[in-house]
Amino acid sequence: xxxxxxxxxxxxxxxxxxxxxxxxxxxxxxxxxxxxxxxxxxxxxxxxxxxxxxxxxxxxxxxxxxxxxxxxxxxxxxxxxxxxxxxxxxxxxxxxxxxxxxxxxxxxx
Numbered sequence: 001x002x003x004x005x006x007x008x009x010x011x012x013x014x015x016x017x018x019x020x021x022x023x024x025x026x027x028x029x030x031x032x033x034x035x036x037x038x039x040x041x042x043x044x045x046x047x048x049x050x051x052x053x054x055x056x057x058x059x060x061x062x063x064x065x066x067x068x069x070x071x072x073x074x075x076x077x078x079x080x081x082x083x084x085x086x087x088x089x090x091x092x093x094x095x096x097x098x099x100x101x102x103x104x105x106x107x108x109x
Contacts, residue, residue: 004073004095005034006056007047014060015047016069019082024070025060026081027052027092036077057093 005028007015016023028034034049060069071087087095 004029004052004092005031005049006052006060007034007038007044008050009047012059014056015044016060017081019070022068022070024072024082026084027071027073027087028077029073029075033074033077037074037081040078041081053096054093057089057096 006025009015014025016025018024026037028037028049031049038044038047038049068089071089071092072082072084073087074081074084076083
């Protein structure tokens with residue numbers, strides 16, 4: 001299992017950017033990378049890094065009227081949060097739980 005982090009607010013909301021009409025959740029390789037990005041981006045000040053798990057994939061769903069939520073692995077926290085490697089939901093699920101069969105789907109709203 002890889003340790004991957006996303007930014008979460010105290011009320012449980014996950015940080016996501018609007019990127020060309022899609023929600024994009026930035027992901028980080030470490031707490032340190034997430035904290036560097038937090039210091040460089042004013043919008044992240046109320047968020048803290050949290051290690052993601054299978055439950056994360058069930059919680060992060062598209063908003064009504066949107067197709068899908070994109071995930072982006074931020075390789076360099078000193079650059080823009082929009083720059084990084086795009087990841088599909090099944091690929092992220094495989095990184096989080098490589099030993100389990102992948103049956104994580106988006107819930108219908």
